[in-house]
Amino acid sequence: MSLPGKVYLVGAGPGAQDLITLRGARLxxxxxxxxYDALVTxxxxxxxxxxxxxxVGKRSGQRSTAQQHINELLVEQARRHRIVVRLKGGDPMMFGRADEELRALEEAGIEVEVVPGITTALAAxxxxxxxxxxxxxxxxxxxxTSSTAPGHPEEAALPSTDTLIQYMGGREAMATxxxxxAQGLAPETCVVIVENCSRKDERIVRMDLAGLAQGLRQAxxxxxxMVGxxxxxxxxQAPDRSVQVEPARVDAEDAVERVPAR
Incomplete structure (x- = not known):
């Protein structure tokens, strides 16, 4: 009986093909x-x-693959193949449910290695x-992130820090x-929104915190x-090909300009 294969949890980076690491591309x-995840291009x-x-994509609020099923698939594939890659958007260790997959593989006695990727905040x-x-x-x-596990309510207070980065922030941006x-941050605090970071259809919006509290268009x-x-x-600073939003109003269709393909 042959030994199980090895599983690599590989970070795909923010989206652009040439932003994956050399090790990730080789694997x-x-x-x-x-x-692969839903966010992998x-x-x-x-x-x-x-x-x-x-x-095996998982998207908030959409029909997606259950994490337990993904865990079982990883174990099953490792028993059939020599090299199994679990390709995750961004970095596997940043909001990537890596802990659950690592535990499942470790409990099954399957060798696993993590290959880091460029997390979206750094790319943005x-x-x-x-x-x-x-x-x-x-x-x-x-x-x-505002996304939490079932039965685990979101913390009432947001982190107190100089720069605050919210992942998966589209629908939760207004509440943020x-x-x-409400926590006392100044209404004129600068906010930058990046949608589809590093991709051909990347969009950038600049506004203030008062504008963010009025919400964003559907992403x-x-x-x-990014707040702070x-x-x-x-x-x-050179123009970033986005349109500055007036603090008192967020009209996303007018406020966002598509970034030309790189």
């Missing part, structure tokens, strides 16, 4: 089977054309040219803005919300 080219899957592809900071930290302005950063105002892809004084535009 995709060697994989026998790839179980078709261009990324071109790197593993030889592999069997299994879609690069795309907007807004450092998340800034000397004399911001020296702390917190990442959070309102809660931050057509993953949304990252570090998000202020520099005096001579």
């Amino acid at each position: 995709l080219a060697q994989a026998d089977v790839v179980l 078709p261009e990324m899957l071109e790197l593993c054309a030889q592999a069997e592809l299994i879609a 900071a690069a795309s907007t040219r807004q450092p998340l930290t800034k000397r004399g302005v911001a020296r702390s950063v917190a990442f959070f 803005g309102q809660r931050l105002l 057509h892809g993953p949304v990252l919300v 004084a570090a998000m202020a535009r520099r005096p001579h």
